[in-house]
Amino acid sequence: MYEHLVLLKVKDSFTAQQQEAAVKKALAFKEAVPGILSISAGIIETENPQHKQGFALALRLTFEDKQACLDYDAHPAHQAFLQEIGPYTEDIIIADYPF
Template identity: 35%
Template sequence: MYEHLVVFRFNEQYEPSREQDLVQALLALKKQIPGIVELTAGVNVTEEQENVHGYTLGLRVTFENQEALRAYGPHPAHQKFVSLLEGILENVVVVDYPI
């Protein structure tokens, strides 16, 4: 299995009222993309403010295998989510590792 971790930092064009829409769009990917074992997403609520660095949304996806992870990026459902970030994404951090 493979773990895929993502944190998102948004620019000044981002409207915080969209947070739940983005979270719901991420959660929907589990049913839309084959090979996902588990998927969680949510708004950052850490109390460790010195570590936030403006990252407000997080995603964790567990894939069956490396092939499923590789197929995820170009999948049309994932690309549809990516299109929601156009104009509002400042930075993203991605970490993938086998588990």
């Protein structure tokens, strides 16, 4: 199996409603993209700003294998999501690892 973790720092112009909509769209990847075993996504609620470091959204996807993760990256649903949130994104951290 292969894990894909994402943290997104977004601009102030990305409203709470838009963040909630982004989470729902990310969760829909499970039905749209082959190879995803599980997914979770949410708005970060970490209270300590030192720990949060301005990041607002988190996603965790578990794939069958590394190839499924690579296929997801190129998938039209993922690419459309990136296009939609791209203008609101300030920074992103991605960590991928097998387990």
